[in-house]
Amino acid sequence: MTRIPVMEIFGPTIQGEGALIGRKTMFVRTAGCDYRCSWCDSAFTWDGSAKDEIKQMTAEEIWNQLYELGQDCFDHVTISGGNPALYSSIGNLVNLLKEKGIKVALETQGSKWQEWMKDVDDLTLSPKPPSSHMETDLKMLDLIVDNVKVLKNASLKVVVFDDVDFQFAIDIHERYPNIPFYLQVGNADTTLKDDDILVKNLLKKYEWLIDKTMMCPKMNDIKVLPQLHALVWGNKRGV
Amino acid sequence: MTRIPVMEIFGPTIQGEGALIGRKTMFVRTAGCDYRCSWCDSAFTWDGSAKDEIKQMTAEEIWNQLYELGQDCFDHVTISGGNPALYSSIGNLVNLLKEKGIKVALETQGSKWQEWMKDVDDLTLSPKPPSSHMETDLKMLDLIVDNVKVLKNASLKVVVFDDVDFQFAIDIHERYPNIPFYLQVGNADTTLKDDDILVKNLLKKYEWLIDKTMMCPKMNDIKVLPQLHALVWGNKRGV
Numbered sequence: 001m002t003r004i005p006v007m008e009i010f011g012p013t014i015q016g017e018g019a020l021i022g023r024k025t026m027f028v029r030t031a032g033c034d035y036r037c038s039w040c041d042s043a044f045t046w047d048g049s050a051k052d053e054i055k056q057m058t059a060e061e062i063w064n065q066l067y068e069l070g071q072d073c074f075d076h077v078t079i080s081g082g083n084p085a086l087y088s089s090i091g092n093l094v095n096l097l098k099e100k101g102i103k104v105a106l107e108t109q110g111s112k113w114q115e116w117m118k119d120v121d122d123l124t125l126s127p128k129p130p131s132s133h134m135e136t137d138l139k140m141l142d143l144i145v146d147n148v149k150v151l152k153n154a155s156l157k158v159v160v161f162d163d164v165d166f167q168f169a170i171d172i173h174e175r176y177p178n179i180p181f182y183l184q185v186g187n188a189d190t191t192l193k194d195d196d197i198l199v200k201n202l203l204k205k206y207e208w209l210i211d212k213t214m215m216c217p218k219m220n221d222i223k224v225l226p227q228l229h230a231l232v233w234g235n236k237r238g239v
Numbered sequence: 240m241t242r243i244p245v246m247e248i249f250g251p252t253i254q255g256e257g258a259l260i261g262r263k264t265m266f267v268r269t270a271g272c273d274y275r276c277s278w279c280d281s282a283f284t285w286d287g288s289a290k291d292e293i294k295q296m297t298a299e300e301i302w303n304q305l306y307e308l309g310q311d312c313f314d315h316v317t318i319s320g321g322n323p324a325l326y327s328s329i330g331n332l333v334n335l336l337k338e339k340g341i342k343v344a345l346e347t348q349g350s351k352w353q354e355w356m357k358d359v360d361d362l363t364l365s366p367k368p369p370s371s372h373m374e375t376d377l378k379m380l381d382l383i384v385d386n387v388k389v390l391k392n393a394s395l396k397v398v399v400f401d402d403v404d405f406q407f408a409i410d411i412h413e414r415y416p417n418i419p420f421y422l423q424v425g426n427a428d429t430t431l432k433d434d435d436i437l438v439k440n441l442l443k444k445y446e447w448l449i450d451k452t453m454m455c456p457k458m459n460d461i462k463v464l465p466q467l468h469a470l471v472w473g474n475k476r477g478v
C-alpha cells in the first residue's frame with residue numbers, strides 16, 4: 001500500500017519533548033495505534049473520535065501540504081502518531097523528504113520494526129511504562145535498538161507517572177546503557193481546559209520527577225524533561 | 240595562581256537551559272565577571288552583594304565538596320559563573336574531574352580564551368545581545384569558535400529580550416552556521432518573588448519567541464528553549 005493514513009499535518013512549531021526539545025519542526029501525525037495507553041494524549045488518533053479527519057495521502061500529497069504550511073521556514077519534519085511504524089508506506093515519505101533536503105524524525109513506542117526506520121535522522125523510541133497498562137515486547141525493542149545502532153541520533157524516552165514507572169525507566173536505561181536516555185513527566189490531565197492549573201500540576205510533577213532522579217545513582221547520565229508544548233499551549237491540538 | 244574564586248557549589252540538579260537542558264549535573268559557580276549585563280540573573284557573582292560567600296578554593300577542595308554533596312549520584316559537573324573563563328586555574332579542576340571520570344561542561348559568554356577550554360566535554364558560548372548593554376568582541380568569539388571546532392559538543396546560546404536581540408541572534412547564527420544554535424527566553428523579572436506570575440510571564444515570553452522564530456526562514460536549524468529552573472524554582476538561588 002502506498003498511501004499513509006494521516007491524522008493531521010501542522011507547523012512549523014517546536015518539538016516539545018525528548019532529544020530534540022525546542023527544535024523547529026513540522027509534524028505529520030499518522031492515524032492508528034497498536035497500543036491503547038491508559039493516559040494516551042493522542043487518543044484521537046485511534047479512538048474513532050476524529051476518524052472523519054483521517055486522510056489517505058501519498059508522500060507527494062503530504063509534501064505539498066507541508067510546503068504550503070511551512071514554505072521556506074522549515075528544514076525538519078517529525079513523523080509522529082499514533083504509531084507511524086505500523087506503515088511500510090512511510091518509507092516513501094522519508095525518501096521524498098530526504099530528497100528535498102529535509103531532516104526527518106520519527107517517534108514510536110518501539111513495538112514494530114520497519115526497514116525505513118534506518119533512514120531517519122532522529123529516532124525516538126518510547127517504550128510505555130506499567131501505568132499505561134501496556135506490555136513492552138522487549139525482544140522487539142532489542143531488535144529495533146540493534147538495528148538502529150547505526151543511527152547517530154537514536155534515543156530512548158520513558159514517560160513516568162509513578163514509582164513503578166520510574167523502576168521501569170531504570171530497567172530500560174540499564175538494558176540499553178549506550179542509548180541517550182530521557183525521562184519525561186506524564187500529563188495526567190489530558191482533558192483539562194484550565195491552562196493555569198495544568199501548568200501548576202505539570203511543574204509540580206516535574207519537580208517530583210527531578211527529585212527522584214537526583215537521588216538515584218542509577219540515573220546519572222540522563223536528562224529529565226517536561227513537555228514544553230503542554231506548558232505553553234495546554235492540551236490544545238495541532239500546536 | 241592555583242586557587243579558584245568560588246561563589247557556590249550545588250547539586251545534583253538539572254541543567255535548566257541550552258544544549259544540555261534537563262541533564263543531571265552538579266554546578267560550580269565562580270565569582271567575578273568582566274561583563275555587567277543589564278539583566279544579569281547572577282549579578283550576585285560580581286556586584287558585591289554576596290562577596291562574603293566567595294571562597295578561594297583549590298581543585299581538590301572543590302572536588303571534595305562536590306563529592307560530599309553528590310556522592311555517587313552524579314557523573315557531570317557544570318562550571319558556570321560569572322565568567323569562569325577569567326581563570327587559568329580552572330584547568331586544574333577540569334583535569335581533576337576528568338581523572339575522576341566526571342564529564343565537564345563550561346558556560347561562558349565568550350569574551351576570554353583559556354587553553355583548558357579545549358578539554359571540556361560540553362561548551363556553551365553565550366554572546367550577549369544588545370539589550371545587555373554589552374558589546375560582543377566578535378574577533379575573540381571567532382578565535383574561540385575556531386579553537387573549539389575540535390569539540391564534539393560546542394554550542395551557541397543567545398538570550399533574546401526584544402526584536403533587536405533577535406536580529407543579533409540571527410547574525411551570530413549566520414556567522415557560525417555549523418555550531419548548534421540555541422535561542423533562549425530572557426528573564427526580565429530576576430527579583431520577582433511571586434512564582435505564579437513569573438511562570439506566566441516567562442511562558443508568555445517563550446511563546447512570543449517561538450512565534451518569531453517559526454516565521455523566520457533564517458532560523459530553521461535551531462532550538463528555542465525556556466529556562467526550566469526558573470519555571471520550576473522561580474528566582475531561587477542554588478537549585
Ligand code: SF4
Pocket residue numbers: 033034035036037039040041042043045081082083109128
Ligand atoms: S503508543 Fe502512543 S499513541 Fe499509542 S496509545 Fe500509547 S501513547 Fe497513545
Ligand code: SF4
Pocket residue numbers: 272273274275276278279280281282284320321322348367
Ligand atoms: S556575562 Fe553572564 S554573569 Fe556576566 S554579567 Fe552577563 S549575564 Fe551576568
